Amino acid sequence: xxxxxxxxxxxxxxxxxxxxxxxxxxxxxxxxxxxxxxxxxxxxxxxxxxxxxxxxxxxxxxxxxxxxxxxxxxxxxxxxxxxxxxxxxxxxxxxxxxxxxxxxxxxxxxxxxxxxxxxxxxxxxxxxxxxxxxxxxxxxxxxxxxxxxxxxxxxxxxxxxxxxxxxxxxxxxxxx
Amino acid sequence: xxxxxxxxxxxxxxxxxxxxxxxxxxxxxxxxxxxxxxxxxxxxxxxxxxxxxxxxxxxxxxxxxxxxxxxxxxxxxxxxxxxxxxxxxxxxxxxxxxxxxxxxxxxxxxxxxxxxxxxxxxxxxxxxxxxxxxxxxxxxxxxxxxxxxxxxxxxxxxxxxxxxxxxxxxxxxxxxxxxxxxxxxxxxxxxxxxxxxxxxxxxxxxxxxxxxxxxxxxxxxxxxxxxxxxxxxxxxxxxxxxxxxxxxxxxxxxxxxxxxxxxxxxxxxxxxxxxxxxxxx
Numbered sequence: 001x002x003x004x005x006x007x008x009x010x011x012x013x014x015x016x017x018x019x020x021x022x023x024x025x026x027x028x029x030x031x032x033x034x035x036x037x038x039x040x041x042x043x044x045x046x047x048x049x050x051x052x053x054x055x056x057x058x059x060x061x062x063x064x065x066x067x068x069x070x071x072x073x074x075x076x077x078x079x080x081x082x083x084x085x086x087x088x089x090x091x092x093x094x095x096x097x098x099x100x101x102x103x104x105x106x107x108x109x110x111x112x113x114x115x116x117x118x119x120x121x122x123x124x125x126x127x128x129x130x131x132x133x134x135x136x137x138x139x140x141x142x143x144x145x146x147x148x149x150x151x152x153x154x155x156x157x158x159x160x161x162x163x164x165x166x167x168x169x170x171x172x173x174x175x176x
Numbered sequence: 177x178x179x180x181x182x183x184x185x186x187x188x189x190x191x192x193x194x195x196x197x198x199x200x201x202x203x204x205x206x207x208x209x210x211x212x213x214x215x216x217x218x219x220x221x222x223x224x225x226x227x228x229x230x231x232x233x234x235x236x237x238x239x240x241x242x243x244x245x246x247x248x249x250x251x252x253x254x255x256x257x258x259x260x261x262x263x264x265x266x267x268x269x270x271x272x273x274x275x276x277x278x279x280x281x282x283x284x285x286x287x288x289x290x291x292x293x294x295x296x297x298x299x300x301x302x303x304x305x306x307x308x309x310x311x312x313x314x315x316x317x318x319x320x321x322x323x324x325x326x327x328x329x330x331x332x333x334x335x336x337x338x339x340x341x342x343x344x345x346x347x348x349x350x351x352x353x354x355x356x357x358x359x360x361x362x363x364x365x366x367x368x369x370x371x372x373x374x375x376x377x378x379x380x381x382x383x384x385x386x387x388x389x390x391x392x393x394x395x396x397x398x399x400x401x402x403x404x405x406x407x408x409x410x411x412x413x414x415x416x417x418x419x420x421x422x423x424x425x426x427x428x429x430x431x432x433x434x435x436x437x438x439x440x441x442x443x444x445x446x447x448x449x450x451x452x453x454x455x456x457x
Contacts, residue, residue, distance in 0.1 A: 020228065055187075056191045064198075075201075085191070131356040
Protein backbone atom coordinates (compact mmCIF):
# COMPACT_ATOMS: atom_id res chain seq x y z
CA UNK A 1 0.00 0.00 0.00
CA UNK A 2 2.83 2.37 0.96
CA UNK A 3 4.72 1.40 -2.20
CA UNK A 4 1.67 2.16 -4.33
CA UNK A 5 1.18 5.56 -2.63
CA UNK A 6 4.83 6.39 -3.17
CA UNK A 7 4.59 5.40 -6.84
CA UNK A 8 1.51 7.58 -7.31
CA UNK A 9 3.24 10.52 -5.62
CA UNK A 10 6.36 10.17 -7.75
CA UNK A 11 4.44 9.83 -11.00
CA UNK A 12 2.31 12.87 -10.08
CA UNK A 13 5.46 14.89 -9.38
CA UNK A 14 6.95 13.86 -12.72
CA UNK A 15 3.79 14.81 -14.61
CA UNK A 16 3.57 18.20 -12.88
CA UNK A 17 7.24 18.89 -13.61
CA UNK A 18 6.65 17.97 -17.23
CA UNK A 19 3.74 20.45 -17.34
CA UNK A 20 5.89 23.28 -15.99
CA UNK A 21 8.76 22.50 -18.37
CA UNK A 22 6.39 22.22 -21.34
CA UNK A 23 4.85 25.64 -20.73
CA UNK A 24 8.09 27.45 -19.90
CA UNK A 25 11.12 25.90 -21.65
CA UNK A 26 9.82 23.80 -24.52
CA UNK A 27 7.73 26.64 -25.95
CA UNK A 28 10.99 28.20 -27.09
CA UNK A 29 12.13 25.02 -28.84
CA UNK A 30 10.30 25.19 -32.16
CA UNK A 31 11.16 23.50 -35.39
CA UNK A 32 8.97 24.59 -38.29
CA UNK A 33 6.57 26.18 -35.77
CA UNK A 34 6.16 22.85 -33.89
CA UNK A 35 7.41 22.11 -30.39
CA UNK A 36 7.88 18.74 -28.58
CA UNK A 37 5.13 17.37 -26.37
CA UNK A 38 6.62 16.42 -23.02
CA UNK A 39 3.33 15.35 -21.45
CA UNK A 40 2.73 12.87 -24.28
CA UNK A 41 6.30 11.60 -23.90
CA UNK A 42 5.81 11.05 -20.16
CA UNK A 43 2.62 9.07 -20.88
CA UNK A 44 4.36 6.80 -23.40
CA UNK A 45 7.44 6.24 -21.22
CA UNK A 46 5.26 5.51 -18.17
CA UNK A 47 3.61 2.75 -20.19
CA UNK A 48 6.97 1.48 -21.37
CA UNK A 49 8.45 1.42 -17.87
CA UNK A 50 5.41 0.54 -15.80
CA UNK A 51 3.20 -1.51 -18.07
CA UNK A 52 -0.13 -0.77 -19.74
CA UNK A 53 -1.99 0.04 -16.52
CA UNK A 54 0.43 2.81 -15.54
CA UNK A 55 0.49 4.00 -19.15
CA UNK A 56 -3.28 4.42 -19.14
CA UNK A 57 -3.42 6.21 -15.79
CA UNK A 58 -0.48 8.56 -16.45
CA UNK A 59 -1.74 9.19 -19.99
CA UNK A 60 -5.19 10.15 -18.74
CA UNK A 61 -3.80 12.43 -16.01
CA UNK A 62 -1.20 14.09 -18.23
CA UNK A 63 -3.70 14.52 -21.06
CA UNK A 64 -6.29 16.03 -18.74
CA UNK A 65 -3.72 18.47 -17.37
CA UNK A 66 -2.76 19.41 -20.91
CA UNK A 67 -6.42 20.07 -21.76
CA UNK A 68 -7.02 22.09 -18.60
CA UNK A 69 -3.94 24.31 -18.72
CA UNK A 70 -2.32 24.27 -22.14
CA UNK A 71 -5.07 23.97 -24.75
CA UNK A 72 -8.04 26.27 -25.18
CA UNK A 73 -10.02 25.75 -28.36
CA UNK A 74 -9.83 21.94 -28.49
CA UNK A 75 -12.33 20.11 -26.26
CA UNK A 76 -11.54 19.12 -22.70
CA UNK A 77 -10.77 15.40 -22.61
CA UNK A 78 -9.35 15.09 -26.15
CA UNK A 79 -5.71 14.94 -25.05
CA UNK A 80 -6.70 12.63 -22.17
CA UNK A 81 -8.27 10.14 -24.61
CA UNK A 82 -5.33 10.24 -27.04
CA UNK A 83 -2.58 10.07 -24.40
CA UNK A 84 -4.08 7.19 -22.42
CA UNK A 85 -4.46 5.07 -25.58
CA UNK A 86 -0.84 5.87 -26.56
CA UNK A 87 0.38 5.03 -23.04
CA UNK A 88 -1.57 1.76 -23.01
CA UNK A 89 -0.24 0.73 -26.41
CA UNK A 90 3.35 1.48 -25.34
CA UNK A 91 2.79 -0.60 -22.20
CA UNK A 92 1.51 -3.56 -24.23
CA UNK A 93 4.59 -3.41 -26.42
CA UNK A 94 6.86 -3.39 -23.38
CA UNK A 95 5.54 -6.82 -22.41
CA UNK A 96 6.44 -8.18 -25.85
CA UNK A 97 10.06 -6.99 -25.99
CA UNK A 98 12.49 -9.87 -25.58
CA UNK A 99 15.76 -8.51 -26.99
CA UNK A 100 18.19 -6.22 -25.21
CA UNK A 101 18.83 -3.03 -27.18
CA UNK A 102 19.54 0.49 -25.94
CA UNK A 103 17.48 2.22 -28.60
CA UNK A 104 14.14 0.54 -27.86
CA UNK A 105 13.02 3.31 -25.50
CA UNK A 106 13.72 6.19 -27.95
CA UNK A 107 12.30 4.19 -30.86
CA UNK A 108 9.08 3.35 -29.03
CA UNK A 109 8.85 6.92 -27.65
CA UNK A 110 9.17 8.28 -31.18
CA UNK A 111 6.62 5.87 -32.66
CA UNK A 112 3.97 6.18 -29.99
CA UNK A 113 4.36 9.95 -29.72
CA UNK A 114 3.56 10.09 -33.42
CA UNK A 115 0.63 7.72 -32.79
CA UNK A 116 -0.57 9.96 -29.93
CA UNK A 117 -0.57 13.05 -32.14
CA UNK A 118 -2.37 11.16 -34.88
CA UNK A 119 -4.98 9.93 -32.38
CA UNK A 120 -5.49 13.47 -31.08
CA UNK A 121 -6.15 14.80 -34.58
CA UNK A 122 -8.18 11.74 -35.63
CA UNK A 123 -10.49 11.69 -32.61
CA UNK A 124 -10.83 15.47 -32.87
CA UNK A 125 -11.83 15.22 -36.54
CA UNK A 126 -14.45 12.57 -35.65
CA UNK A 127 -16.13 14.96 -33.22
CA UNK A 128 -16.15 17.88 -35.66
CA UNK A 129 -12.75 19.57 -35.20
CA UNK A 130 -11.88 19.30 -38.90
CA UNK A 131 -9.14 21.92 -38.69
CA UNK A 132 -6.97 19.45 -36.72
CA UNK A 133 -6.52 17.32 -39.82
CA UNK A 134 -4.62 19.42 -42.34
CA UNK A 135 -1.38 19.34 -44.31
CA UNK A 136 0.60 20.69 -41.36
CA UNK A 137 -0.44 17.58 -39.35
CA UNK A 138 2.33 15.50 -40.91
CA UNK A 139 4.90 18.11 -39.91
CA UNK A 140 3.57 18.07 -36.34
CA UNK A 141 3.67 14.25 -36.23
CA UNK A 142 7.21 14.17 -37.62
CA UNK A 143 8.68 16.88 -35.40
CA UNK A 144 6.98 15.68 -32.20
CA UNK A 145 7.96 12.08 -32.92
CA UNK A 146 11.62 12.83 -33.54
CA UNK A 147 11.94 15.40 -30.74
CA UNK A 148 10.24 13.12 -28.21
CA UNK A 149 12.45 10.23 -29.30
CA UNK A 150 15.56 12.31 -28.60
CA UNK A 151 14.21 13.67 -25.30
CA UNK A 152 13.37 10.15 -24.13
CA UNK A 153 17.09 9.52 -23.68
CA UNK A 154 17.08 12.09 -20.86
CA UNK A 155 13.60 11.31 -19.51
CA UNK A 156 13.82 7.51 -19.37
CA UNK A 157 15.61 7.11 -16.04
CA UNK A 158 13.42 9.58 -14.10
CA UNK A 159 10.32 7.83 -15.44
CA UNK A 160 11.64 4.41 -14.45
CA UNK A 161 12.48 5.74 -11.00
CA UNK A 162 8.92 7.10 -10.66
CA UNK A 163 7.17 4.03 -12.06
CA UNK A 164 9.37 1.67 -10.01
CA UNK A 165 8.51 -1.50 -11.75
CA UNK A 166 10.25 -4.65 -12.88
CA UNK A 167 8.89 -4.53 -16.41
CA UNK A 168 10.71 -6.68 -18.98
CA UNK A 169 11.81 -3.55 -20.84
CA UNK A 170 13.36 -2.06 -17.72
CA UNK A 171 15.55 -5.13 -17.45
CA UNK A 172 16.22 -5.32 -21.16
CA UNK A 173 17.68 -1.79 -21.43
CA UNK A 174 19.97 -2.38 -18.47
CA UNK A 175 18.22 -0.24 -15.86
CA UNK A 176 19.22 -1.51 -12.44
CA UNK B 177 -3.15 -18.19 -13.75
CA UNK B 178 -5.81 -15.95 -12.17
CA UNK B 179 -3.16 -13.32 -11.44
CA UNK B 180 -1.89 -13.49 -15.02
CA UNK B 181 -5.44 -13.03 -16.32
CA UNK B 182 -5.98 -10.03 -14.04
CA UNK B 183 -2.76 -8.46 -15.37
CA UNK B 184 -4.15 -8.66 -18.88
CA UNK B 185 -7.80 -7.82 -18.22
CA UNK B 186 -7.47 -5.03 -15.67
CA UNK B 187 -5.53 -2.57 -17.87
CA UNK B 188 -8.03 -3.09 -20.67
CA UNK B 189 -10.97 -2.37 -18.39
CA UNK B 190 -9.14 0.69 -17.11
CA UNK B 191 -8.44 1.86 -20.66
CA UNK B 192 -12.08 1.41 -21.60
CA UNK B 193 -13.32 3.31 -18.56
CA UNK B 194 -10.86 6.19 -18.89
CA UNK B 195 -11.40 6.61 -22.64
CA UNK B 196 -15.13 6.61 -21.99
CA UNK B 197 -14.65 9.26 -19.30
CA UNK B 198 -12.49 11.37 -21.61
CA UNK B 199 -15.01 11.15 -24.46
CA UNK B 200 -17.81 12.08 -22.05
CA UNK B 201 -15.83 15.16 -21.05
CA UNK B 202 -15.31 15.99 -24.73
CA UNK B 203 -19.06 15.73 -25.39
CA UNK B 204 -19.99 17.85 -22.38
CA UNK B 205 -17.39 20.50 -23.30
CA UNK B 206 -18.47 20.62 -26.94
CA UNK B 207 -22.12 21.05 -25.99
CA UNK B 208 -21.25 23.78 -23.53
CA UNK B 209 -19.29 25.48 -26.34
CA UNK B 210 -16.43 26.41 -24.05
CA UNK B 211 -18.71 27.57 -21.22
CA UNK B 212 -20.60 25.70 -18.52
CA UNK B 213 -18.97 23.55 -15.87
CA UNK B 214 -16.04 22.47 -18.05
CA UNK B 215 -15.35 26.07 -19.03
CA UNK B 216 -15.33 27.13 -15.38
CA UNK B 217 -12.99 24.27 -14.46
CA UNK B 218 -10.63 25.27 -17.27
CA UNK B 219 -10.67 28.95 -16.26
CA UNK B 220 -9.99 28.10 -12.63
CA UNK B 221 -7.16 25.73 -13.58
CA UNK B 222 -5.49 28.43 -15.67
CA UNK B 223 -5.80 30.96 -12.85
CA UNK B 224 -4.25 28.48 -10.42
CA UNK B 225 -1.42 27.61 -12.80
CA UNK B 226 -0.75 31.24 -13.86
CA UNK B 227 1.55 32.21 -10.95
CA UNK B 228 3.39 28.86 -11.16
CA UNK B 229 3.92 29.38 -14.88
CA UNK B 230 5.13 32.97 -14.32
CA UNK B 231 7.61 31.83 -11.66
CA UNK B 232 8.86 29.00 -13.86
CA UNK B 233 9.23 31.41 -16.80
CA UNK B 234 11.34 33.75 -14.68
CA UNK B 235 13.64 30.90 -13.64
CA UNK B 236 13.99 29.02 -16.90
CA UNK B 237 13.72 31.91 -19.39
CA UNK B 238 17.53 32.03 -19.85
CA UNK B 239 17.49 28.27 -20.61
CA UNK B 240 14.67 28.74 -23.11
CA UNK B 241 16.52 31.63 -24.75
CA UNK B 242 19.70 29.54 -24.88
CA UNK B 243 17.91 26.61 -26.53
CA UNK B 244 16.17 28.95 -28.93
CA UNK B 245 19.50 30.54 -29.76
CA UNK B 246 21.04 27.16 -30.58
CA UNK B 247 18.09 25.98 -32.65
CA UNK B 248 17.78 29.25 -34.52
CA UNK B 249 21.50 30.18 -34.62
CA UNK B 250 21.74 30.41 -38.39
CA UNK B 251 18.56 32.43 -38.65
CA UNK B 252 19.73 34.80 -35.89
CA UNK B 253 23.07 35.30 -37.61
CA UNK B 254 21.39 36.15 -40.91
CA UNK B 255 18.93 38.48 -39.21
CA UNK B 256 21.78 40.25 -37.42
CA UNK B 257 23.55 40.88 -40.72
CA UNK B 258 20.30 42.03 -42.32
CA UNK B 259 19.55 44.44 -39.48
CA UNK B 260 23.04 45.93 -39.63
CA UNK B 261 22.51 46.59 -43.31
CA UNK B 262 19.15 48.16 -42.64
CA UNK B 263 20.60 50.39 -39.93
CA UNK B 264 23.22 51.72 -42.33
CA UNK B 265 20.62 52.40 -44.99
CA UNK B 266 18.30 54.07 -42.47
CA UNK B 267 21.03 56.47 -41.36
CA UNK B 268 21.63 57.55 -44.92
CA UNK B 269 17.93 58.02 -45.65
CA UNK B 270 17.01 59.82 -42.44
CA UNK B 271 16.05 63.14 -44.01
CA UNK B 272 14.11 61.52 -46.84
CA UNK B 273 12.30 59.26 -44.32
CA UNK B 274 10.94 62.24 -42.42
CA UNK B 275 9.31 63.57 -45.56
CA UNK B 276 7.99 60.09 -46.41
CA UNK B 277 6.43 59.83 -42.96
CA UNK B 278 4.59 63.09 -43.46
CA UNK B 279 3.25 62.00 -46.85
CA UNK B 280 2.27 58.55 -45.44
CA UNK B 281 0.27 60.15 -42.64
CA UNK B 282 -1.54 62.34 -45.14
CA UNK B 283 -2.33 59.29 -47.31
CA UNK B 284 -3.55 57.39 -44.26
CA UNK B 285 -5.86 60.26 -43.34
CA UNK B 286 -7.15 60.35 -46.92
CA UNK B 287 -7.94 56.63 -46.79
CA UNK B 288 -9.86 57.28 -43.55
CA UNK B 289 -8.50 54.41 -41.47
CA UNK B 290 -9.36 55.42 -37.91
CA UNK B 291 -8.19 52.07 -36.57
CA UNK B 292 -9.04 52.04 -32.90
CA UNK B 293 -10.69 55.46 -32.75
CA UNK B 294 -12.71 56.06 -29.55
CA UNK B 295 -13.15 52.38 -28.62
CA UNK B 296 -12.01 51.86 -25.02
CA UNK B 297 -9.19 49.37 -24.69
CA UNK B 298 -6.99 47.53 -22.22
CA UNK B 299 -3.26 47.13 -22.81
CA UNK B 300 -1.81 43.69 -22.12
CA UNK B 301 1.38 41.73 -22.50
CA UNK B 302 1.76 38.35 -24.15
CA UNK B 303 2.91 35.85 -21.50
CA UNK B 304 2.71 32.59 -23.39
CA UNK B 305 2.84 31.70 -27.05
CA UNK B 306 0.99 28.70 -28.47
CA UNK B 307 1.21 25.93 -25.88
CA UNK B 308 -0.53 23.56 -28.29
CA UNK B 309 0.77 22.55 -31.73
CA UNK B 310 -2.78 22.59 -33.08
CA UNK B 311 -3.93 25.99 -31.89
CA UNK B 312 -2.81 29.37 -33.18
CA UNK B 313 -3.15 31.25 -29.94
CA UNK B 314 -1.34 33.34 -27.36
CA UNK B 315 -2.07 34.08 -23.73
CA UNK B 316 -2.08 37.57 -22.24
CA UNK B 317 -1.82 38.73 -18.65
CA UNK B 318 -5.26 40.34 -18.33
CA UNK B 319 -8.68 38.78 -17.81
CA UNK B 320 -12.21 39.40 -16.56
CA UNK B 321 -10.84 41.39 -13.65
CA UNK B 322 -9.76 43.99 -16.23
CA UNK B 323 -13.08 44.05 -18.09
CA UNK B 324 -12.08 41.63 -20.86
CA UNK B 325 -14.77 39.34 -22.25
CA UNK B 326 -15.01 36.52 -24.74
CA UNK B 327 -15.13 37.59 -28.39
CA UNK B 328 -13.42 40.97 -27.93
CA UNK B 329 -11.04 42.01 -30.72
CA UNK B 330 -7.31 42.31 -30.04
CA UNK B 331 -4.97 44.60 -31.96
CA UNK B 332 -1.29 45.49 -31.99
CA UNK B 333 0.51 48.45 -33.56
CA UNK B 334 0.39 46.86 -37.03
CA UNK B 335 -3.25 45.84 -37.02
CA UNK B 336 -5.53 42.98 -36.09
CA UNK B 337 -4.10 40.22 -33.90
CA UNK B 338 -7.23 38.14 -33.31
CA UNK B 339 -9.99 37.81 -30.75
CA UNK B 340 -10.46 36.58 -27.20
CA UNK B 341 -11.68 32.95 -27.18
CA UNK B 342 -11.24 32.08 -23.54
CA UNK B 343 -10.98 34.27 -20.48
CA UNK B 344 -10.45 33.71 -16.77
CA UNK B 345 -9.94 36.22 -14.00
CA UNK B 346 -6.29 36.97 -14.77
CA UNK B 347 -5.61 35.41 -18.14
CA UNK B 348 -7.08 35.54 -21.62
CA UNK B 349 -6.40 33.38 -24.65
CA UNK B 350 -6.33 35.08 -28.03
CA UNK B 351 -7.06 33.15 -31.21
CA UNK B 352 -4.74 34.62 -33.82
CA UNK B 353 -5.91 35.52 -37.32
CA UNK B 354 -3.36 32.96 -38.59
CA UNK B 355 -5.16 30.13 -36.74
CA UNK B 356 -6.93 27.61 -39.02
CA UNK B 357 -10.07 28.18 -36.93
CA UNK B 358 -10.03 31.94 -37.54
CA UNK B 359 -12.37 33.61 -40.03
CA UNK B 360 -12.48 37.41 -40.39
CA UNK B 361 -14.83 39.32 -42.67
CA UNK B 362 -12.70 41.75 -44.66
CA UNK B 363 -12.81 44.16 -47.54
CA UNK B 364 -10.11 45.72 -49.65
CA UNK B 365 -9.09 49.25 -48.68
CA UNK B 366 -10.40 51.84 -51.12
CA UNK B 367 -13.45 49.73 -52.04
CA UNK B 368 -17.04 50.78 -51.37
CA UNK B 369 -17.98 49.66 -47.86
CA UNK B 370 -21.42 48.56 -49.09
CA UNK B 371 -20.24 46.77 -52.23
CA UNK B 372 -20.71 43.05 -51.43
CA UNK B 373 -18.46 41.98 -54.26
CA UNK B 374 -15.38 43.61 -52.77
CA UNK B 375 -15.59 41.63 -49.57
CA UNK B 376 -14.32 38.26 -48.46
CA UNK B 377 -13.44 36.10 -45.48
CA UNK B 378 -9.81 35.95 -44.37
CA UNK B 379 -8.95 32.46 -43.12
CA UNK B 380 -5.80 31.41 -41.35
CA UNK B 381 -3.59 28.53 -42.52
CA UNK B 382 -1.40 28.07 -39.48
CA UNK B 383 1.56 29.90 -37.99
CA UNK B 384 4.02 31.26 -40.54
CA UNK B 385 1.68 30.71 -43.50
CA UNK B 386 -0.14 33.40 -45.50
CA UNK B 387 -3.88 33.83 -45.08
CA UNK B 388 -6.45 32.98 -47.73
CA UNK B 389 -9.28 35.38 -48.52
CA UNK B 390 -12.26 33.28 -49.56
CA UNK B 391 -15.57 34.26 -51.19
CA UNK B 392 -14.10 37.10 -53.27
CA UNK B 393 -16.35 37.74 -56.22
CA UNK B 394 -14.85 37.46 -59.71
CA UNK B 395 -15.88 41.08 -60.38
CA UNK B 396 -14.06 42.46 -57.30
CA UNK B 397 -11.24 44.87 -58.06
CA UNK B 398 -8.33 43.33 -56.15
CA UNK B 399 -4.66 43.82 -56.93
CA UNK B 400 -1.36 42.75 -55.49
CA UNK B 401 -0.37 45.11 -52.67
CA UNK B 402 -3.90 46.16 -51.74
CA UNK B 403 -4.46 46.71 -48.03
CA UNK B 404 -7.04 44.41 -46.40
CA UNK B 405 -9.16 45.79 -43.56
CA UNK B 406 -11.95 44.45 -41.38
CA UNK B 407 -15.59 44.66 -42.42
CA UNK B 408 -18.13 45.25 -39.65
CA UNK B 409 -19.39 42.08 -38.04
CA UNK B 410 -17.33 40.27 -35.43
CA UNK B 411 -14.80 43.12 -35.51
CA UNK B 412 -15.10 46.90 -35.75
CA UNK B 413 -14.66 48.47 -39.16
CA UNK B 414 -11.37 49.46 -40.73
CA UNK B 415 -8.79 47.63 -38.66
CA UNK B 416 -5.80 46.66 -40.86
CA UNK B 417 -5.61 42.89 -41.30
CA UNK B 418 -2.88 42.56 -43.91
CA UNK B 419 -1.80 43.05 -47.49
CA UNK B 420 -2.66 41.14 -50.66
CA UNK B 421 0.31 39.18 -52.06
CA UNK B 422 -1.30 37.15 -54.83
CA UNK B 423 -4.51 37.19 -56.84
CA UNK B 424 -5.49 34.31 -59.10
CA UNK B 425 -8.68 34.31 -61.19
CA UNK B 426 -11.17 31.50 -60.72
CA UNK B 427 -14.49 30.35 -62.18
CA UNK B 428 -16.69 31.28 -59.23
CA UNK B 429 -14.39 33.40 -57.10
CA UNK B 430 -10.93 34.91 -57.09
CA UNK B 431 -8.16 33.15 -55.15
CA UNK B 432 -6.62 35.84 -52.99
CA UNK B 433 -3.62 35.33 -50.70
CA UNK B 434 -2.48 37.87 -48.12
CA UNK B 435 0.11 38.32 -45.39
CA UNK B 436 -0.93 39.59 -41.96
CA UNK B 437 -0.20 43.17 -40.93
CA UNK B 438 1.13 42.08 -37.55
CA UNK B 439 4.52 40.38 -37.09
CA UNK B 440 3.43 37.43 -34.94
CA UNK B 441 7.00 36.35 -34.40
CA UNK B 442 7.59 39.49 -32.32
CA UNK B 443 4.23 39.88 -30.62
CA UNK B 444 4.68 41.38 -27.16
CA UNK B 445 2.28 44.22 -26.33
CA UNK B 446 -1.34 44.18 -27.49
CA UNK B 447 -4.56 46.07 -26.89
CA UNK B 448 -7.88 44.37 -26.20
CA UNK B 449 -10.73 46.48 -27.53
CA UNK B 450 -13.64 46.53 -25.09
CA UNK B 451 -16.08 46.07 -27.94
CA UNK B 452 -18.57 43.30 -28.67
CA UNK B 453 -20.38 42.30 -31.85
CA UNK B 454 -23.39 44.51 -32.40
CA UNK B 455 -21.80 47.59 -30.84
CA UNK B 456 -21.40 50.80 -32.84
CA UNK B 457 -18.72 50.29 -35.54
